[in-house]
Amino acid sequence: MANVFKGKLPCGYPASVSSKTPISSSNEGEAAHSLRHVAQLAGVSVATASRVMSGSSHPVSTKTRERVLSAADRLSFEPNRLARALVTAKSQTVGVIVHDISDPYFGEIVKGLEDGLHSEDYRLFVASSDRDPVKELDYVRAFHAHQVDAIVFAASSLTDPSYAEALETLSARFRVRGGVIVVLSDHLLEGPRVRFDNRRAVADMVGYLVGRGHRRVGYISGPPELLVSGVRLAGFTTAVAEFGLATGPEYIANGGFTVTGGGAAMGQLLEDVDVTAVVAASDLMAIGAMRQLLASGVSVPEEISVAGLDDIPIAEYGPVPLTTMRVPTYEIGRHGASILLEALAGETPDDVVLSSQIIERESVATVETPG
């Protein structure tokens, strides 16, 4: 009924010759193979080949299935996921945003994510924002453009106000396109979330120190541009108030989440206040503080106790094995993968709440003569 036309049709096809049939006779093992090659070799239609290759539920006879499979095998055919994604609107990719992928804290979260996602055939883009609002927004846009099925915020959000607004806009747009957002950090964004109570972790650590007789404890805080820094600091100040400890701004110094920053902050505390213990908002800073103390000739923990937060691998091997609060980074990533998968499946996963745990090592001593 159709092919009554001669010559060129309005849509540009020559009438009786399928332009889909390539001229090349034998192109085995020479270039990239598409479904069409597989179909040809198997002597079936592209549709049928697609059905077997994509694991469609559409019925295909066993015989045909085998022919297609063997053809695909002969050509070592690998379906083009981009093409598939274009029509299914599912790319099987996830983007994760961290502050710095060389930081084991994030490395472990990403590892957890990867372990949970690999078997479900999802691939992971990683992006280090370097805490730069512009860069982070850039990455979010790029992920969107690459049609990731989900974006994971493993990095705490930044406190920059214009960033907040822009991120809200971008994420709303991403969600409109069906994108899922998972949050694994202290963040302004909503979404399926793995919660770790940073506030309480610090407060508990202070409580632990109080239990060991400390009444004058200093705090080395993270960089103010990170939301998590504020949360952890709040844990400290509320605990100080609650326990009625010595207080005042001079008990707090900014260590910027680095070893050297921690050392400098410790030096400052040494000058300003007379403490028996210090809690650092991160292990890295705690190690810096210990080094500073040791270098200044004050013994740890005999004269001053030092407590950290995170329990990174280094913690155990520092100058003095560090007593710290474990943040279950790998588990955060792993559970993140689970709720991500659930959300992608259209479910509404419950938030996961992970608890912390004090790892007692040798950097905290009991004060014999309190006060």
Add this chain to the structure above:
Amino acid sequence: MANVFKGKLPCGYPASVSSKTPISSSNEGEAAHSLRHVAQLAGVSVATASRVMSGSSHPVSTKTRERVLSAADRLSFEPNRLARALVTAKSQTVGVIVHDISDPYFGEIVKGLEDGLHSEDYRLFVASSDRDPVKELDYVRAFHAHQVDAIVFAASSLTDPSYAEALETLSARFRVRGGVIVVLSDHLLEGPRVRFDNRRAVADMVGYLVGRGHRRVGYISGPPELLVSGVRLAGFTTAVAEFGLATGPEYIANGGFTVTGGGAAMGQLLEDVDVTAVVAASDLMAIGAMRQLLASGVSVPEEISVAGLDDIPIAEYGPVPLTTMRVPTYEIGRHGASILLEALAGETPDDVVLSSQIIERESVATVETPG
């Protein structure tokens, strides 16, 4: 001349009504926008819109360009990179294979890669193989399927023979599709490469020890299933021969590239031989060795010196600040990005050769009374 047909055309279009014109009148800010929406809003064809959005060199009048740009802006249009990739055969993505992304050694390489690639608008997939041949091959296949423009092998290849063969096949296939392979490790695969001479690094470290008077030095090796372990070990054995040091299989113990493995290996060396120094094939193992030594009551470096390899961040902060050979991981990644970009541009980049450097800290002593 075309629209003389009535009714359904062979290609399925109703004759006079462009099926490309959607019914919906106002779909602002509601769903994902495509180029078509932008073109419509700007009152131009999709082709023209594409030209301005993709930065094509095809001429477009300033006026039109502005109209398109403002339309895109109004719709906050973000081009679909998947669709673009499908036609251009360039996905602007790169896949990197590491052993474990939570290991800072690889984290830093990935960071270097990312820093070099981000500005060129390439996104990074990361994959941790866990040194599992099956998993690694799986990832390579997946990267291929996702049409990455390049695959970076940051992880040393495995010594498993069937893996070698399979990887050769897969990589050949990937290259046929125009894929670029970059090698940043000791690897069986060829390709643009950043070289770091692991063999020589170890040999130099032994030379350094000899210069400090050591004549009996032990070696803690990496896991035999990694190519790099063999390369580093070769550096040790040739140096031992060259300098005429005490030798024998009992001077070598396998530490598996872990802290605990390093400790166990040290324990074994302690039983089997009488050495004045030990070089470990990685800092992690060196730290384990130091801990084992200290726990056994032997002082470092007074009784036994310990030297590492890598200079990971921990190295400086261990029980005794570790003397080690720096492997410039970040630079490896950074240079990797450069040659990757060159290769992608169709050039044939020269291999980059990076040299090592001894970082003298406190874990190596001079032997006063050489053996």
Add this chain to the structure above:
DNA sequence: TTGTAAGCGTTATCAC
């Protein structure tokens, strides 16, 4: 300088 439409490699909707 602009527009038309073919085509990238899939899946999905129909018809048979």
Add this chain to the structure above:
DNA sequence: GTGATAACGCTTACAA
């Protein structure tokens, strides 16, 4: 159970 073919959103000849 199988096959045509429209469609996904884009780029790119080719025409005008």
